Amino acid sequence: MSTIKHNSQLQCYRWPLGARPCGGSVRLRLSAPEGCVCTLRVWSDKGESKLPMALRGYMSGSALYEATLPLPEKPQLLWYYFIIQMGEETVWYGNNDEQLGGEGQRYSHQPPSFQLTVYDRDYQTPEWMHDGVLYQIFVDRFCDGGQPLLDRKPRLTTHDSWDELPNPYCELPYGSDLKHDFFGGNLRGVIQKLPYLRKLGVTVLYLNPIFEAQSNHKYDTGDYERVDPTFGTNEDFALLCREAKKLGMRVMLDGVFSHTGDNSVYFNRYGLYDSVGAYQSKDSPYAPWYHFDRFPDEYGCWWGFQSLPEVDENNPAYREFIIRGENSVAAQWIRRGASGWRLDVADELPDDFICELRARVKRENPDAAVLGEVWEDASHKEAYGKIRSYALGRSLDSVMNYPLRAALLDFFTGRRDATAFARTVLSLHENYPPPLFYALMNLIGSHDRARAINVLAGLSGEDLPKEQWREIKVDGPHYEMAKKKLTAAFALICALPGMPAIYYGDEAGAQGAGDPYNRGTYPWGREDQELIHTYEQLIARRRSEPLWRRGTLDILAPHPDVLLVVRAVENGRDALGRKAQGGRVLFAINRRQETIRLLPDLTDPRLAPFARSIAEMVLPPLTPRTFRA
Numbered sequence: 001m002s003t004i005k006h007n008s009q010l011q012c013y014r015w016p017l018g019a020r021p022c023g024g025s026v027r028l029r030l031s032a033p034e035g036c037v038c039t040l041r042v043w044s045d046k047g048e049s050k051l052p053m054a055l056r057g058y059m060s061g062s063a064l065y066e067a068t069l070p071l072p073e074k075p076q077l078l079w080y081y082f083i084i085q086m087g088e089e090t091v092w093y094g095n096n097d098e099q100l101g102g103e104g105q106r107y108s109h110q111p112p113s114f115q116l117t118v119y120d121r122d123y124q125t126p127e128w129m130h131d132g133v134l135y136q137i138f139v140d141r142f143c144d145g146g147q148p149l150l151d152r153k154p155r156l157t158t159h160d161s162w163d164e165l166p167n168p169y170c171e172l173p174y175g176s177d178l179k180h181d182f183f184g185g186n187l188r189g190v191i192q193k194l195p196y197l198r199k200l201g202v203t204v205l206y207l208n209p210i211f212e213a214q215s216n217h218k219y220d221t222g223d224y225e226r227v228d229p230t231f232g233t234n235e236d237f238a239l240l241c242r243e244a245k246k247l248g249m250r251v252m253l254d255g256v257f258s259h260t261g262d263n264s265v266y267f268n269r270y271g272l273y274d275s276v277g278a279y280q281s282k283d284s285p286y287a288p289w290y291h292f293d294r295f296p297d298e299y300g301c302w303w304g305f306q307s308l309p310e311v312d313e314n315n316p317a318y319r320e321f322i323i324r325g326e327n328s329v330a331a332q333w334i335r336r337g338a339s340g341w342r343l344d345v346a347d348e349l350p351d352d353f354i355c356e357l358r359a360r361v362k363r364e365n366p367d368a369a370v371l372g373e374v375w376e377d378a379s380h381k382e383a384y385g386k387i388r389s390y391a392l393g394r395s396l397d398s399v400m401n402y403p404l405r406a407a408l409l410d411f412f413t414g415r416r417d418a419t420a421f422a423r424t425v426l427s428l429h430e431n432y433p434p435p436l437f438y439a440l441m442n443l444i445g446s447h448d449r450a451r452a453i454n455v456l457a458g459l460s461g462e463d464l465p466k467e468q469w470r471e472i473k474v475d476g477p478h479y480e481m482a483k484k485k486l487t488a489a490f491a492l493i494c495a496l497p498g499m500p501a502i503y504y505g506d507e508a509g510a511q512g513a514g515d516p517y518n519r520g521t522y523p524w525g526r527e528d529q530e531l532i533h534t535y536e537q538l539i540a541r542r543r544s545e546p547l548w549r550r551g552t553l554d555i556l557a558p559h560p561d562v563l564l565v566v567r568a569v570e571n572g573r574d575a576l577g578r579k580a581q582g583g584r585v586l587f588a589i590n591r592r593q594e595t596i597r598l599l600p601d602l603t604d605p606r607l608a609p610f611a612r613s614i615a616e617m618v619l620p621p622l623t624p625r626t627f628r629a
Contacts, residue, residue, distance in 0.1 A: 003062050004084060004093050005031045007103045008114045009430055012059065019117035019379075019391065019433040026069045026116065030082050030093065031062040037085040038065040043113070044076050053082075075120045075392035077380060079113035100427040117379050119433040123393025126369050128203065128250060128339075129439035130576065131549050133539050134501040135202040138447055139231055140182055140216050141166075141521045142504055143189030150184050152229035157181045162524070165470060166516040180216045183521050187232040187240050198247045200507065200532070201539030204499065205244060206342055206371075208447060209254045210237065213261055217447075217519070218254075219344065220261030220307055222273070224322075224329045234336065241337025250339035252371065255330075257322055257357075258348045259302040259310045260289075267309050278309075289318045302345075313353045323353075323360050330357050334364040342441075346372030346396065347383040354395040371441060372396040377403060379431040391432050398439035401498060403428060405443050408492065409455050411563070412485045412591055418557035425496070425555055434576055438497045438550065444489055445503030447519055451512040452503070456489070457482035461513030469513035481593075483509065484622040487534045488589055491624040494542040495565045495587035497553055497575070507535040538624075547585050550574035554606045561592045562619060566606050584629035586610050590619035 006029070007013045013029045020026060030038055030053060038053040053065035069080070081094035081104075094111025095104050101114060150158050157167065159181060167181040190205070197205070209218035212228045227234050241251050262269040266286040268277025278287040279296045289311045291300040302308040311318055322329045330341065341361065346354065358370040372390055374381055378399040379391035390396045407424040410416040429437060445452040450460035457478045461469040474482055486506070493500045504510075505520075509528030512518040542548045551567030552575045558564060565587040574580040586607075590596045598617040600607050607614065609629035619625060 003031065003033070003060075004082075004091070004106050005062070005103065006082060006093060006114075008095075009102045009426055018430050019119055020071055021121035021123070021433075022071060022073050022075060022118055023121060024071050026071060027066060028069055028080065029056070029064055029066045030084075031059055031064050032084050032093075033086060034058075034063040035086075036063070036065070039083040039085075040067045040069070040080060041083060042069060042078055042080045044072075044078050046072070046076065050083075069116075071118050075394060076118055077387070077389055077392075078116040078118055080116065081111050081113050098423070100423045101430045102423060102426060115380060115431055117389070117391050117431050117433065119391060120393030123433055123435050125397040125435040125439040126340075126367050128367070129369055129398060129499060130497075131543075132204045132250075132499040133202050133543070134204040134206055134252075134441055134499045135197055135200070135504065136206045136208070136443075136446070136501060137190060137504045138185075138208045138217075138519050139187065139190065139210055140185045141519055142185045143193050143522060143524065144184040145186055145188030145190075145192045147186070147188050148184035149186050149230045149232065150182055156230075159183050162521050163526070164521075166520055168466075168470070169516055180214070182216050182230065184230070185521070186230065187227070187236040191236075191240050191243050194243055194247055194249065198249065200502075200536055201543055202502070203248060204250050204252060204339070206252045206441075206501075207254060209256055209344075214263045215261075215307075219256050220259075220263065221256050222261050222264040225332070237333075237338075238336045241339075245337070251337065252340045252342055252369070253333055253338045254344060255341040255357075256344040257311070257313065257353075258345050259308045262307050262309055266311075285317070288312070288315050302348075313350050319353070319356070323357050328360065330360050331364050334361060334368055339365070339367070340369035340371065340397075342371045342373065342400075343396070344373055346374050346390070346399070347381050347388055351388065351395060354390075358395060358397070369397040369439070370395075372399045374399045375402040377428060377431060378436075391436055393433060393435075396436075398436045398441065398498075400446075400501075401428075401440040401442045404440070404493075404496075404498075405446070408444060408489050409452070412456055412489050413458065414591075417560040418563045418591075419560070421563060422555040422557045425553075429497075429553055438576060440498030441501045442493045442496060442498040443501040443503065444486070444493065445506045445518075447503070448515070449518065450514050451510060451518050452489070452506055453479070453482045453486055453509065453511055454513055454518075456485040459513070464513075466514065469517055472511075472513045472517070474511050479509075483528070483531060485591075487531065487538075488591065488622040488624060490535060491538050492563065492565070492587070492589055494538045495548060495567070495624075497549070500539065500542065502535070507532050545585070546574070546580060547583050550576055550578065550580060551583075551585070556604070556606065558600055559596060559598060562588065562590050562596060562598060564588050564600075564607075584609050586614065586627040586629075588617060588619055588625045588627070590621060590623070593621045595620050 040051040051067040053067045056066040092107040092111045212223040212226045269279040276284045278290045300310040381388045407421045411421045457474045505522045547567045554566040556564040568584040569580045613627045
């Protein structure tokens, strides 16, 4: 069979590489047998075109065909593949089966396409995101600040000891006698621990929802304009922002705008608020925010949870309240000191809602950010029957990097090898504009999944009934091995572009299977100090070396158990186009539990500059190593 090849991640086939700003052009090449008639098909939601490819020379025994693709002046996703006429035979060449870009495949039919992201040439994201280290806090479980405020709400289920495990969730409705359990963490507690977070190296605090709500998780918003009384006051939040700023830290809020709580000012199902809610009357000013199939008990709700009635984000009154009004929710909390919003279930919000919200936030503070919860590749997320791209420069600043989380955990638990990890990250690198890619929230743990140390120990509970999750304990050899894997995974995150993100307590050895046990209290007085110290060292190294934050990226997988990450600055410019001092650094990690001796291919131009130090690489188990050119 004749050789046909295109690799979207090699400059000999595609130049310039990666996502591109509007205007300009991209040169695309295909190697194929001489005498072929090659055509480049390019398409988007705006239409399609077919460009003839001309013979430009030879490479590795094959003819090299070339076409220059003019890029549109408006942001959009372009897709392309190749049609090759070889005598009487027609073949196609497109993306690989996994659709991860890089080297493609030959097909006998119309193939999956390669992606080319064309983004707004004015797209910028805040500098502090490129350099940041983020810490996520579930407020009720972080620190009570010595001033428990739970008595501000009657009839709450509370704990006698901070060190107890959370209770299983109660399935009863969120009525006046709420059965969710509370520990008493609050904003004053976060303020009290700012020195600890500064010493750790944190620069950004992301708080899970803090607005008044009946649940302990606060994703059932009751009042967008008021901090929950058990957390403190609006003034406490402003104080937190001021104190954090003094220590070089910013605060991001969690915005839950696809639904409210049924126990809210706006819906008021149980009559706990001094308002006429949508549930109470069709004449309520909030009634148009919601959709009722049969008033009042049948209504649209988030994923079937009746406690979470969905809102119509296109309703003018709702948009006025959240975005457009002089004292809108989006604006007033930026004025109180927030540095941005993390948008819950961003792919369930209309595109123009996100764009408008981001624009409003930027008007209040051009240096503020809007980060989205998107679990897949955010450049082509498919939701509700359409492709949603958050990488065009007009909606989100960046996203939570769940694909990286999955790749990390799969790699360090042996489910996938180094090549699979590299392909995942390089695909994101190819599809995301640099302003987005270098601002990613690179997480290992989160409030929606079992604790990282549990997953790495093989004790996440996924294979067990929920009733048994409470009894899961990671200890002894299981804990020590999972701890080594966790530090190796965090070291790898610190070697990649984007914001390393820590889920509160992961750095201290916190454990927990699925929700609610992944939301246990921070283990004050029981911390794994060795683990904390390792996190401090890894963060300090990253923050002291611009190469780790802004250098270009290459990832190699020379062995199924070994990853190499190369970061570089050349020609006086970093990956974001800023002036920077040149240099190269190489990160290596071996996931095996025994030492690997590796003889790298020094003919690879990415590794050749390190020839003196890596002629033979001795990589101990789960121990990060760095080399300089």
